[in-house]
Amino acid sequence: MNAYQPYSIFPLGDSALTIDFGNIISKDINKKVLQLFHHLKAVADKNIVDLVPAYSSLTVYYDVAFLHHSEKTAFDAITEILEEWLSRTLNLPEKQNKHFDIPVCYSKKFGIDMNHLSEQNYLTIEEIIQIHTSKIYKVYMLGFLPGFTYMGEVDHRISIERKPVPVKVPPGAVGIAGRQTGIYPLESPGGWQIIGRTPTKVFRKENKCPVLFYPGDDVKFHSISEDEFENYQAGRT
Protein backbone atom coordinates (compact mmCIF):
# COMPACT_ATOMS: atom_id res chain seq x y z
CA MET A 1 0.00 0.00 0.00
CA ASN A 2 2.55 2.59 -1.05
CA ALA A 3 0.61 5.22 -2.93
CA TYR A 4 -2.52 6.35 -1.13
CA GLN A 5 -5.65 4.99 -2.69
CA PRO A 6 -8.92 6.71 -1.77
CA TYR A 7 -11.45 4.35 -0.26
CA SER A 8 -14.78 4.32 1.51
CA ILE A 9 -16.00 1.91 4.16
CA PHE A 10 -19.64 0.91 4.34
CA PRO A 11 -21.43 -1.72 6.40
CA LEU A 12 -22.66 -4.86 4.63
CA GLY A 13 -25.35 -5.50 7.21
CA ASP A 14 -24.46 -5.83 10.88
CA SER A 15 -21.65 -8.42 10.66
CA ALA A 16 -19.51 -7.38 7.71
CA LEU A 17 -18.16 -4.25 6.07
CA THR A 18 -16.76 -3.44 2.66
CA ILE A 19 -13.66 -1.35 2.00
CA ASP A 20 -14.39 0.00 -1.45
CA PHE A 21 -11.71 1.48 -3.72
CA GLY A 22 -14.14 2.57 -6.45
CA ASN A 23 -16.42 0.96 -9.01
CA ILE A 24 -13.63 0.25 -11.49
CA ILE A 25 -11.66 -2.71 -12.82
CA SER A 26 -7.97 -1.90 -12.62
CA LYS A 27 -4.93 -4.12 -12.16
CA ASP A 28 -3.33 -1.61 -9.79
CA ILE A 29 -6.38 -1.33 -7.55
CA ASN A 30 -6.91 -5.08 -7.55
CA LYS A 31 -3.27 -5.51 -6.54
CA LYS A 32 -3.84 -3.18 -3.58
CA VAL A 33 -6.96 -5.11 -2.60
CA LEU A 34 -4.99 -8.36 -2.65
CA GLN A 35 -2.07 -6.87 -0.72
CA LEU A 36 -4.43 -5.76 2.03
CA PHE A 37 -6.19 -9.14 1.90
CA HIS A 38 -2.93 -11.10 2.30
CA HIS A 39 -1.78 -8.79 5.04
CA LEU A 40 -4.98 -9.17 7.08
CA LYS A 41 -5.01 -12.91 6.45
CA ALA A 42 -1.47 -13.15 7.81
CA VAL A 43 -2.27 -10.98 10.83
CA ALA A 44 -5.09 -13.44 11.66
CA ASP A 45 -6.98 -11.02 13.92
CA LYS A 46 -9.41 -13.06 16.05
CA ASN A 47 -12.13 -10.48 15.41
CA ILE A 48 -12.10 -11.26 11.70
CA VAL A 49 -14.23 -14.20 10.54
CA ASP A 50 -13.71 -14.02 6.79
CA LEU A 51 -12.14 -11.83 4.10
CA VAL A 52 -13.59 -11.57 0.61
CA PRO A 53 -11.53 -9.73 -1.97
CA ALA A 54 -13.26 -8.66 -5.18
CA TYR A 55 -12.22 -6.51 -8.18
CA SER A 56 -11.81 -3.29 -6.24
CA SER A 57 -13.10 -4.03 -2.76
CA LEU A 58 -12.34 -6.09 0.29
CA THR A 59 -15.19 -7.29 2.49
CA VAL A 60 -14.42 -8.14 6.09
CA TYR A 61 -16.76 -10.39 8.10
CA TYR A 62 -16.27 -9.82 11.81
CA ASP A 63 -17.43 -11.32 15.10
CA VAL A 64 -19.94 -8.87 16.56
CA ALA A 65 -20.38 -10.62 19.91
CA PHE A 66 -16.60 -10.70 20.37
CA LEU A 67 -16.03 -7.04 19.43
CA HIS A 68 -19.09 -5.53 21.04
CA HIS A 69 -18.60 -3.25 24.03
CA SER A 70 -21.12 -0.94 25.61
CA GLU A 71 -19.36 2.29 24.67
CA LYS A 72 -18.63 1.43 21.04
CA THR A 73 -20.31 -0.56 18.27
CA ALA A 74 -18.50 -3.57 16.84
CA PHE A 75 -18.59 -1.78 13.48
CA ASP A 76 -16.73 1.23 14.90
CA ALA A 77 -14.25 -1.01 16.68
CA ILE A 78 -13.36 -3.04 13.58
CA THR A 79 -13.30 0.10 11.41
CA GLU A 80 -10.70 1.62 13.73
CA ILE A 81 -8.54 -1.49 13.49
CA LEU A 82 -8.81 -1.53 9.68
CA GLU A 83 -8.20 2.21 9.27
CA GLU A 84 -5.04 1.83 11.25
CA TRP A 85 -3.79 -0.71 8.69
CA LEU A 86 -5.06 1.38 5.78
CA SER A 87 -3.19 4.48 6.98
CA ARG A 88 0.13 2.69 7.16
CA THR A 89 2.51 2.12 4.32
CA LEU A 90 2.52 -1.62 4.24
CA ASN A 91 5.78 -2.74 2.75
CA LEU A 92 4.56 -6.10 1.75
CA PRO A 93 6.64 -8.62 -0.08
CA GLU A 94 5.12 -9.15 -3.49
CA LYS A 95 2.96 -12.24 -3.22
CA GLN A 96 4.32 -14.88 -5.57
CA ASN A 97 1.60 -15.28 -8.16
CA LYS A 98 1.49 -18.38 -10.26
CA HIS A 99 1.38 -18.48 -14.01
CA PHE A 100 -0.75 -21.07 -15.79
CA ASP A 101 -0.85 -22.23 -19.40
CA ILE A 102 -4.29 -23.67 -19.92
CA PRO A 103 -5.27 -25.79 -22.93
CA VAL A 104 -8.64 -25.00 -24.46
CA CYS A 105 -10.45 -26.81 -27.23
CA TYR A 106 -12.35 -24.14 -29.20
CA SER A 107 -14.11 -26.61 -31.52
CA LYS A 108 -17.82 -26.29 -32.40
CA LYS A 109 -18.59 -29.19 -30.09
CA PHE A 110 -17.41 -27.24 -27.02
CA GLY A 111 -17.61 -23.63 -28.14
CA ILE A 112 -21.37 -23.61 -28.35
CA ASP A 113 -21.60 -19.81 -28.61
CA MET A 114 -18.68 -19.35 -31.00
CA ASN A 115 -20.97 -18.78 -34.01
CA HIS A 116 -22.97 -16.19 -32.09
CA LEU A 117 -19.81 -14.29 -31.12
CA SER A 118 -18.48 -14.58 -34.66
CA GLU A 119 -21.67 -13.10 -36.13
CA GLN A 120 -22.08 -10.40 -33.48
CA ASN A 121 -18.50 -9.16 -33.62
CA TYR A 122 -17.74 -9.73 -37.35
CA LEU A 123 -14.81 -12.02 -36.67
CA THR A 124 -13.90 -15.45 -37.97
CA ILE A 125 -13.60 -18.25 -35.45
CA GLU A 126 -9.87 -18.40 -36.13
CA GLU A 127 -9.59 -14.70 -35.32
CA ILE A 128 -11.49 -15.15 -32.06
CA ILE A 129 -9.19 -18.00 -31.01
CA GLN A 130 -6.13 -15.98 -32.00
CA ILE A 131 -7.32 -12.98 -29.96
CA HIS A 132 -8.38 -15.01 -26.91
CA THR A 133 -5.06 -16.90 -26.76
CA SER A 134 -2.82 -13.90 -27.35
CA LYS A 135 -3.12 -12.28 -23.95
CA ILE A 136 -2.15 -13.08 -20.36
CA TYR A 137 -5.18 -12.67 -18.13
CA LYS A 138 -5.18 -11.66 -14.49
CA VAL A 139 -7.36 -13.60 -12.05
CA TYR A 140 -9.04 -10.62 -10.37
CA MET A 141 -11.29 -12.58 -8.08
CA LEU A 142 -13.16 -15.83 -7.50
CA GLY A 143 -16.87 -16.10 -6.88
CA PHE A 144 -20.19 -17.42 -8.17
CA LEU A 145 -19.09 -21.08 -7.75
CA PRO A 146 -16.25 -22.73 -5.82
CA GLY A 147 -13.21 -22.06 -8.01
CA PHE A 148 -14.95 -19.83 -10.58
CA THR A 149 -12.49 -17.19 -11.81
CA TYR A 150 -13.22 -13.69 -12.99
CA MET A 151 -10.28 -12.99 -15.34
CA GLY A 152 -9.63 -10.03 -17.54
CA GLU A 153 -9.60 -8.17 -19.56
CA VAL A 154 -10.30 -9.65 -22.96
CA ASP A 155 -9.62 -7.58 -26.06
CA HIS A 156 -12.61 -5.33 -26.82
CA ARG A 157 -13.00 -7.06 -30.20
CA ILE A 158 -14.19 -10.28 -28.53
CA SER A 159 -16.17 -8.59 -25.74
CA ILE A 160 -19.82 -9.70 -25.72
CA GLU A 161 -22.89 -9.34 -23.51
CA ARG A 162 -23.88 -12.29 -21.36
CA LYS A 163 -26.95 -14.36 -22.26
CA PRO A 164 -30.36 -13.14 -21.08
CA VAL A 165 -31.18 -16.59 -19.69
CA PRO A 166 -28.51 -18.91 -18.24
CA VAL A 167 -28.14 -22.39 -19.76
CA LYS A 168 -26.54 -25.53 -18.39
CA VAL A 169 -22.78 -25.61 -18.99
CA PRO A 170 -20.29 -28.43 -18.32
CA PRO A 171 -17.24 -28.24 -16.04
CA GLY A 172 -14.28 -26.72 -17.85
CA ALA A 173 -16.42 -24.52 -20.12
CA VAL A 174 -14.58 -21.31 -21.02
CA GLY A 175 -16.75 -18.24 -21.36
CA ILE A 176 -16.75 -14.51 -22.02
CA ALA A 177 -18.98 -11.87 -20.40
CA GLY A 178 -18.20 -8.27 -21.30
CA ARG A 179 -14.44 -7.84 -20.93
CA GLN A 180 -14.24 -10.78 -18.52
CA THR A 181 -13.30 -14.37 -19.25
CA GLY A 182 -13.53 -17.39 -16.99
CA ILE A 183 -13.75 -21.15 -16.58
CA TYR A 184 -16.73 -22.96 -15.09
CA PRO A 185 -15.32 -25.34 -12.43
CA LEU A 186 -18.50 -27.41 -12.12
CA GLU A 187 -21.58 -28.19 -14.14
CA SER A 188 -23.87 -25.26 -13.54
CA PRO A 189 -26.35 -22.88 -15.12
CA GLY A 190 -24.25 -20.17 -16.72
CA GLY A 191 -24.89 -16.91 -18.54
CA TRP A 192 -21.47 -16.38 -20.09
CA GLN A 193 -20.97 -16.98 -23.84
CA ILE A 194 -19.15 -20.28 -24.15
CA ILE A 195 -16.25 -20.35 -26.63
CA GLY A 196 -14.52 -23.59 -25.64
CA ARG A 197 -13.68 -26.10 -22.96
CA THR A 198 -10.53 -27.00 -21.05
CA PRO A 199 -9.70 -30.57 -20.00
CA THR A 200 -7.81 -29.14 -17.00
CA LYS A 201 -9.68 -29.67 -13.76
CA VAL A 202 -9.88 -26.31 -12.02
CA PHE A 203 -11.76 -27.71 -9.01
CA ARG A 204 -10.95 -30.99 -7.24
CA LYS A 205 -12.99 -31.50 -4.13
CA GLU A 206 -10.70 -34.26 -2.81
CA ASN A 207 -7.62 -31.99 -2.77
CA LYS A 208 -6.53 -30.12 0.34
CA CYS A 209 -6.53 -27.00 -1.84
CA PRO A 210 -9.54 -27.80 -4.02
CA VAL A 211 -9.10 -24.77 -6.24
CA LEU A 212 -6.45 -24.42 -9.00
CA PHE A 213 -6.37 -20.62 -9.42
CA TYR A 214 -6.00 -18.01 -6.70
CA PRO A 215 -6.72 -14.31 -6.92
CA GLY A 216 -3.73 -12.54 -8.51
CA ASP A 217 -2.61 -15.49 -10.67
CA ASP A 218 -1.87 -15.11 -14.38
CA VAL A 219 -3.50 -17.34 -16.98
CA LYS A 220 -2.78 -17.79 -20.67
CA PHE A 221 -4.80 -20.05 -22.94
CA HIS A 222 -3.60 -22.14 -25.85
CA SER A 223 -5.67 -23.89 -28.46
CA ILE A 224 -5.86 -27.69 -28.66
CA SER A 225 -7.72 -30.08 -30.95
CA GLU A 226 -10.57 -32.39 -29.97
CA ASP A 227 -8.16 -35.35 -30.10
CA GLU A 228 -5.78 -33.60 -27.74
CA PHE A 229 -8.71 -32.77 -25.48
CA GLU A 230 -9.67 -36.46 -25.31
CA ASN A 231 -6.05 -37.40 -24.55
CA TYR A 232 -5.92 -34.92 -21.71
CA GLN A 233 -9.15 -36.24 -20.25
CA ALA A 234 -8.10 -39.86 -20.66
CA GLY A 235 -4.94 -39.58 -18.67
CA ARG A 236 -2.55 -36.75 -18.37
CA THR A 237 -3.97 -33.46 -17.17
Add this chain to the structure above:
Amino acid sequence: MRITRQGVLDTVQDLGRYGYQYLGINCNGAMDKFSMQLANTLLGKDLNSPVFEIHFPASQFLFEKETIICITGGDFLPTINDHAIPLDRPVAVCKKSILKFEKLQTGSRCYLSIFNEMKLDKWMNSYSTNLKSGTGGFMGRNLLKNDVILFQNGLNISTLLHERDHVVFPWKANDVVDTRNEIEFLIGSEWHWLTRDVQDTFQEHWFQITNEADRMGYQLAGPTLECRNSEQLISSAVSFGTVQLLPNGQLIILMADHQTAGGYPRVAQIISAHLSILGQKKPNDVIKFKMTSLVEAEKKIVSQKKYLLQLQIACKFKMEEFLHAHL
Protein backbone atom coordinates in the same frame (compact mmCIF):
# COMPACT_ATOMS: atom_id res chain seq x y z
CA MET B 1 -29.32 -44.53 12.04
CA ARG B 2 -30.92 -45.23 8.68
CA ILE B 3 -33.09 -43.25 6.28
CA THR B 4 -36.14 -45.37 5.54
CA ARG B 5 -37.97 -42.80 3.41
CA GLN B 6 -36.49 -39.94 1.43
CA GLY B 7 -37.50 -36.35 2.15
CA VAL B 8 -37.59 -33.50 -0.32
CA LEU B 9 -34.36 -31.83 0.86
CA ASP B 10 -32.74 -32.94 4.09
CA THR B 11 -29.10 -31.99 4.56
CA VAL B 12 -26.46 -31.72 7.26
CA GLN B 13 -25.76 -28.12 8.32
CA ASP B 14 -23.84 -26.26 10.97
CA LEU B 15 -23.11 -22.55 11.42
CA GLY B 16 -21.45 -22.41 8.01
CA ARG B 17 -18.14 -22.41 6.24
CA TYR B 18 -16.08 -19.28 6.70
CA GLY B 19 -12.55 -18.50 5.55
CA TYR B 20 -12.78 -19.73 1.96
CA GLN B 21 -15.10 -17.27 0.29
CA TYR B 22 -12.07 -15.78 -1.51
CA LEU B 23 -11.96 -19.05 -3.46
CA GLY B 24 -15.62 -18.76 -4.38
CA ILE B 25 -16.50 -21.36 -1.75
CA ASN B 26 -19.78 -20.19 -0.26
CA CYS B 27 -20.72 -20.43 3.40
CA ASN B 28 -23.83 -22.64 3.41
CA GLY B 29 -24.99 -23.40 6.97
CA ALA B 30 -28.46 -23.58 8.49
CA MET B 31 -31.21 -21.30 7.18
CA ASP B 32 -32.50 -20.81 10.74
CA LYS B 33 -29.30 -20.70 12.75
CA PHE B 34 -31.11 -19.88 15.96
CA SER B 35 -33.15 -23.11 15.90
CA MET B 36 -30.13 -25.07 14.70
CA GLN B 37 -28.11 -23.91 17.70
CA LEU B 38 -31.06 -24.34 20.05
CA ALA B 39 -31.34 -28.03 19.11
CA ASN B 40 -27.69 -28.51 20.08
CA THR B 41 -28.01 -26.34 23.16
CA LEU B 42 -30.86 -28.35 24.66
CA LEU B 43 -28.74 -31.49 24.40
CA GLY B 44 -25.81 -29.63 25.98
CA LYS B 45 -23.80 -29.94 22.77
CA ASP B 46 -21.54 -27.32 21.21
CA LEU B 47 -23.55 -24.69 19.37
CA ASN B 48 -21.80 -25.43 16.08
CA SER B 49 -22.36 -29.23 16.09
CA PRO B 50 -23.76 -30.53 12.79
CA VAL B 51 -27.52 -31.14 12.71
CA PHE B 52 -30.04 -32.27 10.08
CA GLU B 53 -31.96 -29.49 8.39
CA ILE B 54 -35.28 -31.00 7.35
CA HIS B 55 -37.85 -29.76 4.85
CA PHE B 56 -41.39 -31.04 4.42
CA PRO B 57 -42.20 -33.72 3.22
CA ALA B 58 -39.45 -35.00 5.48
CA SER B 59 -37.26 -38.06 5.60
CA GLN B 60 -38.18 -40.94 7.87
CA PHE B 61 -35.43 -41.98 10.28
CA LEU B 62 -34.85 -45.36 11.86
CA PHE B 63 -32.64 -45.33 14.95
CA GLU B 64 -30.91 -48.68 15.02
CA LYS B 65 -29.34 -47.76 18.34
CA GLU B 66 -30.85 -45.93 21.28
CA THR B 67 -30.05 -42.24 21.48
CA ILE B 68 -31.27 -38.82 22.60
CA ILE B 69 -32.63 -36.39 20.05
CA CYS B 70 -33.92 -32.83 20.03
CA ILE B 71 -36.07 -31.21 17.34
CA THR B 72 -36.50 -27.46 16.94
CA GLY B 73 -37.67 -24.90 14.36
CA GLY B 74 -40.71 -25.57 12.19
CA ASP B 75 -43.41 -27.85 13.63
CA PHE B 76 -43.86 -30.86 11.33
CA LEU B 77 -45.65 -32.93 14.01
CA PRO B 78 -42.79 -35.30 14.80
CA THR B 79 -43.64 -38.78 16.11
CA ILE B 80 -41.63 -41.63 17.59
CA ASN B 81 -43.26 -44.96 16.78
CA ASP B 82 -46.47 -43.03 16.00
CA HIS B 83 -46.53 -41.20 19.34
CA ALA B 84 -46.29 -37.42 19.11
CA ILE B 85 -43.16 -35.95 20.68
CA PRO B 86 -42.60 -32.31 21.65
CA LEU B 87 -40.32 -29.76 20.02
CA ASP B 88 -37.65 -27.82 21.88
CA ARG B 89 -37.13 -30.64 24.36
CA PRO B 90 -34.69 -33.58 24.51
CA VAL B 91 -36.26 -37.00 23.92
CA ALA B 92 -34.56 -40.36 24.56
CA VAL B 93 -35.55 -42.99 21.99
CA CYS B 94 -35.12 -46.74 22.17
CA LYS B 95 -33.41 -48.84 19.54
CA LYS B 96 -35.48 -49.61 16.41
CA SER B 97 -37.45 -46.39 16.92
CA ILE B 98 -38.93 -44.70 13.88
CA LEU B 99 -39.02 -40.92 13.66
CA LYS B 100 -41.63 -39.54 11.28
CA PHE B 101 -42.84 -36.06 10.48
CA GLU B 102 -46.58 -36.14 9.90
CA LYS B 103 -47.72 -32.71 8.83
CA LEU B 104 -46.41 -29.23 8.17
CA GLN B 105 -47.95 -27.12 10.93
CA THR B 106 -45.69 -24.09 11.13
CA GLY B 107 -42.43 -22.85 9.64
CA SER B 108 -40.57 -24.37 6.73
CA ARG B 109 -37.52 -26.09 8.22
CA CYS B 110 -36.92 -28.11 11.32
CA TYR B 111 -33.66 -29.15 12.91
CA LEU B 112 -32.77 -32.54 14.33
CA SER B 113 -29.82 -32.79 16.67
CA ILE B 114 -28.51 -36.16 17.85
CA PHE B 115 -26.72 -36.60 21.18
CA ASN B 116 -24.17 -39.04 19.74
CA GLU B 117 -21.33 -37.74 17.61
CA MET B 118 -22.02 -38.75 14.03
CA LYS B 119 -19.62 -39.85 11.35
CA LEU B 120 -19.95 -37.05 8.81
CA ASP B 121 -17.71 -35.24 6.31
CA LYS B 122 -15.95 -32.10 7.41
CA TRP B 123 -14.88 -30.13 4.34
CA MET B 124 -12.95 -26.86 4.51
CA ASN B 125 -13.59 -26.54 8.21
CA SER B 126 -17.38 -27.13 8.20
CA TYR B 127 -19.91 -29.97 8.14
CA SER B 128 -22.38 -27.91 6.14
CA THR B 129 -23.44 -29.51 2.89
CA ASN B 130 -22.27 -27.70 -0.23
CA LEU B 131 -24.71 -29.08 -2.79
CA LYS B 132 -23.09 -27.28 -5.75
CA SER B 133 -19.72 -28.97 -5.34
CA GLY B 134 -20.99 -32.14 -3.64
CA THR B 135 -18.95 -31.67 -0.50
CA GLY B 136 -19.40 -31.67 3.27
CA GLY B 137 -22.15 -33.12 5.47
CA PHE B 138 -23.28 -36.56 4.36
CA MET B 139 -21.49 -37.35 1.07
CA GLY B 140 -22.01 -33.77 -0.06
CA ARG B 141 -25.69 -34.32 -0.84
CA ASN B 142 -29.18 -34.54 0.59
CA LEU B 143 -30.20 -37.69 2.46
CA LEU B 144 -31.53 -40.54 0.36
CA LYS B 145 -33.41 -43.72 1.20
CA ASN B 146 -31.17 -46.40 2.76
CA ASP B 147 -28.43 -43.97 3.74
CA VAL B 148 -26.80 -45.10 6.98
CA ILE B 149 -25.25 -42.54 9.29
CA LEU B 150 -22.93 -44.08 11.82
CA PHE B 151 -22.48 -42.95 15.40
CA GLN B 152 -18.92 -42.40 16.59
CA ASN B 153 -19.70 -43.45 20.14
CA GLY B 154 -22.22 -45.68 21.86
CA LEU B 155 -24.68 -44.56 24.53
CA ASN B 156 -26.24 -46.94 26.99
CA ILE B 157 -29.52 -45.46 28.22
CA SER B 158 -31.55 -48.64 28.69
CA THR B 159 -31.93 -47.94 32.42
CA LEU B 160 -33.32 -44.53 31.60
CA LEU B 161 -35.69 -45.88 28.97
CA HIS B 162 -36.74 -48.75 31.24
CA GLU B 163 -38.58 -50.70 28.51
CA ARG B 164 -40.41 -47.57 27.31
CA ASP B 165 -39.92 -46.62 23.66
CA HIS B 166 -39.21 -42.99 24.41
CA VAL B 167 -38.73 -40.66 27.37
CA VAL B 168 -39.26 -36.90 27.25
CA PHE B 169 -36.72 -34.96 29.29
CA PRO B 170 -37.88 -32.52 31.98
CA TRP B 171 -36.34 -29.34 30.54
CA LYS B 172 -37.35 -27.34 27.52
CA ALA B 173 -37.01 -23.97 25.83
CA ASN B 174 -40.08 -21.74 26.10
CA ASP B 175 -41.43 -19.17 23.64
CA VAL B 176 -38.56 -19.51 21.25
CA VAL B 177 -40.52 -19.32 18.01
CA ASP B 178 -40.70 -15.84 16.54
CA THR B 179 -43.17 -15.72 13.67
CA ARG B 180 -43.31 -11.97 13.10
CA ASN B 181 -43.77 -10.72 9.55
CA GLU B 182 -42.01 -7.40 10.00
CA ILE B 183 -38.37 -8.05 9.37
CA GLU B 184 -35.81 -5.43 10.35
CA PHE B 185 -33.21 -4.18 7.92
CA LEU B 186 -30.25 -1.85 7.62
CA ILE B 187 -29.83 0.26 4.52
CA GLY B 188 -27.59 -1.25 1.86
CA SER B 189 -24.77 0.50 0.04
CA GLU B 190 -27.03 1.30 -2.94
CA TRP B 191 -30.06 2.38 -0.84
CA HIS B 192 -29.56 5.92 -2.12
CA TRP B 193 -29.98 4.71 -5.68
CA LEU B 194 -33.68 4.58 -4.82
CA THR B 195 -35.71 7.78 -4.88
CA ARG B 196 -37.36 8.87 -1.66
CA ASP B 197 -40.70 7.60 -2.96
CA VAL B 198 -39.29 4.20 -3.78
CA GLN B 199 -37.63 4.03 -0.36
CA ASP B 200 -41.07 4.68 1.18
CA THR B 201 -42.67 2.00 -1.01
CA PHE B 202 -40.00 -0.44 0.13
CA GLN B 203 -40.96 0.13 3.76
CA GLU B 204 -44.72 0.52 3.47
CA HIS B 205 -45.71 -2.32 1.16
CA TRP B 206 -46.01 -5.99 1.89
CA PHE B 207 -43.87 -8.28 -0.25
CA GLN B 208 -44.83 -11.84 -0.99
CA ILE B 209 -42.34 -14.69 -1.07
CA THR B 210 -42.71 -16.34 -4.49
CA ASN B 211 -42.26 -20.00 -5.41
CA GLU B 212 -38.71 -19.10 -6.38
CA ALA B 213 -37.60 -19.46 -2.79
CA ASP B 214 -34.94 -21.92 -1.74
CA ARG B 215 -31.72 -22.13 0.24
CA MET B 216 -30.01 -19.80 -2.23
CA GLY B 217 -32.50 -16.96 -2.11
CA TYR B 218 -36.11 -15.78 -1.87
CA GLN B 219 -37.50 -13.90 -4.84
CA LEU B 220 -40.21 -11.51 -3.74
CA ALA B 221 -43.28 -10.23 -5.54
CA GLY B 222 -44.39 -6.68 -4.89
CA PRO B 223 -44.59 -3.25 -6.47
CA THR B 224 -41.95 -2.67 -9.15
CA LEU B 225 -39.15 -0.60 -7.66
CA GLU B 226 -37.26 1.73 -9.93
CA CYS B 227 -33.66 2.59 -9.57
CA ARG B 228 -32.58 6.13 -10.42
CA ASN B 229 -29.06 5.00 -11.15
CA SER B 230 -28.35 2.73 -14.10
CA GLU B 231 -24.63 2.42 -13.39
CA GLN B 232 -23.34 -1.13 -13.76
CA LEU B 233 -21.80 -2.38 -10.54
CA ILE B 234 -18.74 -4.55 -10.73
CA SER B 235 -18.95 -7.69 -8.59
CA SER B 236 -18.28 -7.45 -4.88
CA ALA B 237 -19.18 -9.49 -1.82
CA VAL B 238 -22.78 -10.21 -0.86
CA SER B 239 -23.95 -12.06 2.23
CA PHE B 240 -26.83 -13.97 3.84
CA GLY B 241 -29.57 -11.35 4.11
CA THR B 242 -28.46 -9.05 1.29
CA VAL B 243 -31.55 -7.64 -0.47
CA GLN B 244 -30.75 -7.05 -4.13
CA LEU B 245 -32.81 -5.12 -6.65
CA LEU B 246 -33.06 -7.11 -9.87
CA PRO B 247 -33.18 -5.45 -13.32
CA ASN B 248 -36.94 -6.18 -13.51
CA GLY B 249 -37.62 -4.02 -10.44
CA GLN B 250 -38.27 -6.95 -8.10
CA LEU B 251 -36.33 -7.92 -5.00
CA ILE B 252 -34.38 -11.01 -4.03
CA ILE B 253 -33.13 -11.78 -0.53
CA LEU B 254 -29.97 -13.88 -0.54
CA MET B 255 -30.13 -16.83 1.85
CA ALA B 256 -27.69 -19.38 3.32
CA ASP B 257 -26.48 -20.88 0.01
CA HIS B 258 -25.89 -17.46 -1.58
CA GLN B 259 -23.00 -16.83 -3.95
CA THR B 260 -19.97 -15.10 -2.50
CA ALA B 261 -20.22 -12.09 -4.81
CA GLY B 262 -22.81 -10.33 -6.89
CA GLY B 263 -23.33 -7.26 -9.03
CA TYR B 264 -26.92 -6.12 -8.48
CA PRO B 265 -27.64 -3.04 -6.34
CA ARG B 266 -27.72 -3.94 -2.64
CA VAL B 267 -30.58 -1.83 -1.38
CA ALA B 268 -30.91 -3.38 2.08
CA GLN B 269 -29.56 -5.96 4.44
CA ILE B 270 -31.68 -8.04 6.83
CA ILE B 271 -30.30 -7.87 10.36
CA SER B 272 -28.57 -11.06 11.48
CA ALA B 273 -30.91 -11.64 14.41
CA HIS B 274 -33.90 -11.76 12.04
CA LEU B 275 -32.43 -14.12 9.45
CA SER B 276 -33.70 -17.09 11.42
CA ILE B 277 -37.25 -15.72 11.28
CA LEU B 278 -36.87 -15.31 7.53
CA GLY B 279 -35.44 -18.84 7.28
CA GLN B 280 -38.80 -20.20 8.48
CA LYS B 281 -40.86 -18.36 5.83
CA LYS B 282 -42.21 -20.14 2.80
CA PRO B 283 -43.75 -19.30 -0.57
CA ASN B 284 -46.88 -17.10 -0.30
CA ASP B 285 -45.90 -15.74 3.12
CA VAL B 286 -45.83 -11.96 3.17
CA ILE B 287 -43.24 -9.77 4.84
CA LYS B 288 -42.67 -6.10 5.44
CA PHE B 289 -39.33 -4.35 5.85
CA LYS B 290 -38.79 -2.23 8.94
CA MET B 291 -35.74 0.01 9.21
CA THR B 292 -33.51 -0.21 12.25
CA SER B 293 -30.07 0.97 13.34
CA LEU B 294 -26.72 -0.76 13.48
CA VAL B 295 -26.64 -0.24 17.25
CA GLU B 296 -29.96 -2.06 17.69
CA ALA B 297 -28.95 -4.82 15.26
CA GLU B 298 -25.73 -5.47 17.17
CA LYS B 299 -27.56 -5.54 20.51
CA LYS B 300 -29.87 -8.23 19.15
CA ILE B 301 -26.94 -10.37 17.95
CA VAL B 302 -25.28 -10.10 21.34
CA SER B 303 -28.41 -10.92 23.33
CA GLN B 304 -29.24 -13.91 21.12
CA LYS B 305 -25.72 -15.24 21.52
CA LYS B 306 -25.83 -14.68 25.27
CA TYR B 307 -29.16 -16.50 25.56
CA LEU B 308 -27.86 -19.54 23.66
CA LEU B 309 -24.57 -19.69 25.54
CA GLN B 310 -26.23 -19.46 28.94
CA LEU B 311 -28.80 -22.08 28.01
CA GLN B 312 -26.07 -24.31 26.64
CA ILE B 313 -24.10 -24.20 29.90
CA ALA B 314 -27.24 -24.90 31.94
CA CYS B 315 -28.34 -27.79 29.70
CA LYS B 316 -24.90 -29.33 29.61
CA PHE B 317 -24.91 -29.44 33.39
CA LYS B 318 -28.48 -30.74 33.54
CA MET B 319 -27.75 -33.41 30.97
CA GLU B 320 -24.74 -34.71 32.90
CA GLU B 321 -26.71 -34.72 36.12
CA PHE B 322 -29.76 -36.37 34.57
CA LEU B 323 -27.80 -39.11 32.84
CA HIS B 324 -25.79 -39.71 35.97
CA ALA B 325 -28.96 -40.07 38.07
CA HIS B 326 -30.63 -42.45 35.62
CA LEU B 327 -27.80 -44.69 34.59
